[in-house]
Amino acid sequence: GQSLEQPSEVTAVEGAIVQINCTYQTSGFYGLSWYQQHDGGAPTFLSYNALDGLEETGRFSSFLSRSDSYGYLLLQELQMKDSASYFCAVRDGLDSNYQLIWGAGTKLIIKP
């Protein structure tokens, strides 16, 4: 079956760096995405990796290793507004009609 594993909660200090890991098991793989969701809000797209390596977008970076079925989201210079839930999602293959399979989300708690 398909599954994505990510920690349920991570705590970090304002100004620090935090890494949120995601391991996946899917029948197909067409990219790993990350979404951010603030309490009471909608998920919003953060980043996407189709190939191995690091993608950087400002303070956020995302990494993928397809051989390890693993990726992570790296948040630098943490700000209080980064307190949110972060979801990894993998686009699966034909078995799932190429749809996104979602992780359960990681709640990031930032302390001052």
Next chain:
Amino acid sequence: DAGVIQSPRHEVTEMGQEVTLRCKPISGHNSLFWYRQTMMRGLELLIYFNNNVPIDDSGMPEDRFSAKMPNASFSTLKIQPSEPRDSAVYFCASSLDSYSGNTIYFGEGSWLTVV
């Protein structure tokens, strides 16, 4: 450009009543998704459409749920009759297409409470 627009934002209804949630996708997007989010089950894909045609409704929990997309700019998700366990946030989302690209744009959600 306007994002995905959902209505109502909040609805409280009594068990047994019919609930209709509405969605306007981003103009030009060919795929539309209905998701449900709860603390217990996380984010669940209920159904999605490509070019107004339902492609996969295997996530629809039971026959009480139905979804339509009569044209490219409008979709509805209907629950009849509603039950307390249907209480959740229902998100509509759209993307350019459902087979490539990984950016899905979500609406602000419809918060449903069934009492």
